[in-house]
Amino acid sequence: MTTGARTETVPRTGREARARARAGATGPTAGWAPGHAQANLIAVPAEWAYDVLLFCTRNPRPCPVLDVTDARAWTTVLAPGADLRTDLPRYRVWEDGLLVDEPTDVTAHWRRDLVAFLIGCSFTFEASLAAAGVPLRHVEQGRNVPMYVTDRRCRPAGRLHGPMVVSMRPVPGPLVETARRVSALMPAVHGAPVHAGDPAALGIGNLGRPDFGDAVAAEPGDVPVFWACGVTPQAAVVASRPPFALTHAPGRMLITDVRDAQYRVA
Amino acid sequence: MTTGARTETVPRTGREARARARAGATGPTAGWAPGHAQANLIAVPAEWAYDVLLFCTRNPRPCPVLDVTDARAWTTVLAPGADLRTDLPRYRVWEDGLLVDEPTDVTAHWRRDLVAFLIGCSFTFEASLAAAGVPLRHVEQGRNVPMYVTDRRCRPAGRLHGPMVVSMRPVPGPLVETARRVSALMPAVHGAPVHAGDPAALGIGNLGRPDFGDAVAAEPGDVPVFWACGVTPQAAVVASRPPFALTHAPGRMLITDVRDAQYRVA
Known part of the structure; x- marks a missing residue:
């Protein structure tokens, strides 16, 4: 699908970008809050968390992990005050490897045992x-x-x-x-x-x-x-069929408060 | 303790270095096999593996993970043919956060449920x-x-x-x-x-x-x-007291077959 015209003005900060997503803007987020790191999301039941973290560790090029939440948390050190259930422009809901919904808010889908992984994004x-x-x-x-x-x-x-x-x-x-x-x-x-x-x-x-x-x-x-690309975990969900997963929709990222320069090694 | 004079000749390859360790050389390994990546080791029971992997992910500066074994394996993709139980010059054995032994071979200590983490080393x-x-x-x-x-x-x-x-x-x-x-x-x-x-x-x-x-x-x-420094997980073992852990002895690393240039990003 074509995602339509670029928004007229782009949000300048992580907080502004997240507020815009929460208010219903659906992205894509390329160009939002220039200078701020963006992040891919995948959340899985705790029982699958080790497999996801190991998959990311073994595949650092597509899946560099920027943060991992504790179970029962929907917050991240990358964006204090953010709610991972509402602050991305669009999500995907997966059951047994099948895409079952693509909502703009996953509060109703967020199980208490979920562990969320925030993965680096090339928009950064x-x-x-x-x-x-x-x-x-x-x-x-x-x-x-x-x-x-x-x-x-x-x-x-x-x-x-x-x-x-x-x-x-x-x-x-x-x-x-x-x-x-x-x-x-x-x-x-x-x-x-x-x-x-x-x-x-x-x-x-x-x-x-x-x-x-x-x-x-x-x-x-x-x-x-x-x-x-940080959509790689979604391809793994399709191929591996965990019972449940939440992800961002491709191109609809979490905008963090972290300056992109912080991820520049030299 | 002082570790004595430098060995007269240094091994040139990962294979040579590991053979020397297996034959009893106790290191330290700084200067061994120049141009090859060296790695810190920590192995814990599978039941603790997620905590270790998450600790490393959250602390990438001291604990950059280069490889993680599957349970029941003592091999690594970093050094095909290596046996992680014998091919480091010296090990440490930890029980409840206490150092109980410092052998040159941990074959007898290697439990079948161990997961091993190989962590980047500045010798590289x-x-x-x-x-x-x-x-x-x-x-x-x-x-x-x-x-x-x-x-x-x-x-x-x-x-x-x-x-x-x-x-x-x-x-x-x-x-x-x-x-x-x-x-x-x-x-x-x-x-x-x-x-x-x-x-x-x-x-x-x-x-x-x-x-x-x-x-x-x-x-x-x-x-x-x-x-x-990749000894950081050992400090975490001391502070956090998992029931069991094996590590390398500080400065006595696994010498891998990976060229150091492979870890240079630019």
Whole structure:
């Protein structure tokens, strides 16, 4: 689906962004609160928490963990005052690996035994890309970033297995190395691209038909650049069928209060 | 205790280093197999594995996880063919938070329900420091790196809590920034220093009396530089008293087959 025109003004702070999501704005959140880290969400019953945490640990490129809640908490140190049940623009509800609902609020779905994982998001380095002169086609075009399921398998963990998902940004050829260098310094939000150039190298057949998000038009001379993506746990949910999970909807992230620079290692 | 003179020749590969440890060499392993990643070890009963993994996730500076074994395995993807029960130079055996033995082989202690965590080690960036011209005083002096328990508390996780441990290297003042820059690019092996200069800023009273390892003599003009240390889980064992744990002995690491460059993000 196409996600419609870009909002006219973007929220400037994490608090503003979360208030807007709580009030019903559905995103996508690329471009929101520039300079603030964004985060993917997956929440599972405590009985599955070790498998999820191990899966993330073994697959740090797509699943860098920024925070883990304690059971019975819907708060995170990344955004004091945030309510993880309401403050993302849109969620997905999963039962036995099937998507059963896509609400804007999961208060009614939040079981008391859930453990929530907040995972780094590549939107976090987009302000740095822009500052380095790398255009963001999806933001320019008012679309969600396109995401693709690849043929690369994640390293399994307990009951969890599945393919790696990537996001794609068309980058002008002469700026691909700049994009690589800028993102590489932020490993907690996926770091360097996993591939640039040939979609087929990742088993992607048609860039015009992303598995999540919107197709984005490349400009002449653009090269498709692929980064590991925090939707990967959702692909693992589909493949591994835990009895229950809540996630964000792709591209609809938690906006945190953490400055993106905090995830830059040098 | 002083750990005696440096071995005359150092092993060159992970396999050579592990064979030497298996044959009885007791380390410390700083300087072994230059260019290869080294790893801290902590193994706990499966029932404690989530707490350990969460503790590491919440404290990535001292506890960056490089690999986690499955229960009933004593192998790691970091060093194919290695046996984690025999291939470290020296171990520590912990019961209820008390150190009860320090053997060179833990085959007899390895319970079938253990899960082992391999954690990044700052020895891994020492070859890069040396290549950048930063002298390694502890290696020059044939000593183990000195380690100190600080007054910084780790973020607790489940039943685990405790202070951060740091390693210290005296670095010539003009090279402190070089040391920072080189290590910052390797966050999976502790990354940038947590402090340089005043030991009291970390609650360290006397550099001449490290909590682990050996005191190392500074040269005139050296500044003490402190990095988060993978002995931190051992301090958590002391503070939190799990019924059982196996760890490496400080400074006696697993030498992996992974090239250190693999942990350099840029």
